[in-house]
Amino acid sequence: xxxxxxDKSHVTQMHTxxxxxxxxxxxxxxxxxxxxxxxxxxxxxxxxxGVPDRxxxxxxxxxxxxxxxxxxx
Amino acid sequence: MKLDPALRDQILSxxxxxxxxxxxxxxxxxxxxxxxxxxxxxxxANIHSFQPGTNMNAWLFTILRNLFRSEYRKRKRxxxxxxxxxxxxxxxxxxxxxxxxFEEFRHALAQLPDEQREALILVGASGFSYEEAATIxxxxxxxxxxxxxxxxxxLARLLAVDNVDEFxxxxxxxxxxxxxxx
Numbered sequence: 177x178x179x180x181x182x183d184k185s186h187v188t189q190m191h192t193x194x195x196x197x198x199x200x201x202x203x204x205x206x207x208x209x210x211x212x213x214x215x216x217x218x219x220x221x222x223x224x225x226g227v228p229d230r231x232x233x234x235x236x237x238x239x240x241x242x243x244x245x246x247x248x249x
Numbered sequence: 250m251k252l253d254p255a256l257r258d259q260i261l262s263x264x265x266x267x268x269x270x271x272x273x274x275x276x277x278x279x280x281x282x283x284x285x286x287x288x289x290x291x292x293x294a295n296i297h298s299f300q301p302g303t304n305m306n307a308w309l310f311t312i313l314r315n316l317f318r319s320e321y322r323k324r325k326r327x328x329x330x331x332x333x334x335x336x337x338x339x340x341x342x343x344x345x346x347x348x349x350x351f352e353e354f355r356h357a358l359a360q361l362p363d364e365q366r367e368a369l370i371l372v373g374a375s376g377f378s379y380e381e382a383a384t385i386x387x388x389x390x391x392x393x394x395x396x397x398x399x400x401x402x403x404l405a406r407l408l409a410v411d412n413v414d415e416f417x418x419x420x421x422x423x424x425x426x427x428x429x430x431x
Contacts, residue, residue, distance in 0.1 A: 204405055207405040207408060207409060208401055208405060210408075211354075211401060211404050211405060211408065212373055214350070214351075214354040215273075215354075215358075215369065215370070215373050215374050216373070216374050218273065218351070218354065218355065218374075219269045219270075219273055219370070219374035219375070220269075220374075222265070222268055222269035222272050222273075223265045223266055223268075223269045224265075225265065225268070226265055227261060227264045227265060228264075228268075228282070230282070230286070231261070231264050231285065231286070231289065232261065234286060234289060235257060235260065235261055235289065238252075238289075238290075238293055239251065239252045239257055240251075
């Protein structure tokens with residue numbers, strides 16, 4: 177039992193070379209930051225276009241009493 | 250119908266983010282705008298079920314998300330084929346991104362499964378909390394977290410591969426894709 181422990185850790189170390197993993201994590205973090213920036217840049221670019229006329233018009237058209245409602249009152 | 254002016258203003262001020270959500274989800278500006286219009290019509294027809302004081306944005310995003318998932322999912326393949334139209338239709342594309350980089354990002358985003366894409370956009374761009382995003386998507390908070398993580402990892406893999414290929418033969422393919430607007 178006590179003999180197996182060092183063996184196991186040795187095997188683990190071989191599978192995950194610490195330096196390589198660290199480099200990979202670093203690269204991944206860099207890409208993650210970039211993904212976040214790109215996503216927000218894309219999204220905010222659209223938000224900044226504001227409200228296209230068709231939607232303002234649609235809302236004011238719908239936000240009026242219809243002819244029928246006017247007659248009923 | 251006569252709408253409470255406060256609600257009217259809230260709906261109108263939500264339109265820019267609803268469009269950003271819809272365009273990011275569907276990848277097509279015309280289709281996204283139809284989706285936003287349909288969302289507004291549904292919202293007005295069901296305005297009585299909106300509880301004043303609660304988050305109007307989250308309510309509208311829920312309507313839009315459900316519309317997208319029910320109606321637009323059927324046309325998913327079609328939407329993905331419209332590579333190129335999106336950037337051209339947008340009045341401006343993000344200044345801080347180069348055109349190729351922007352196209353690559355968009356292309357990678359379109360390859361995510363719907364549920365991962367919506368979770369990533371809601372949390373990473375729309376600014377909703379994990380809890381709010383879970384309510385909008387009708388799932389558990391843990392599910393949203395894992396979808397966002399999977400989305401980020403998938404995007405990282407897709408974009409890392411793209412970077413390696415930057416000057417490889419794929420550039421020609423990409424140019425053809427970018428020129429194909431239907």
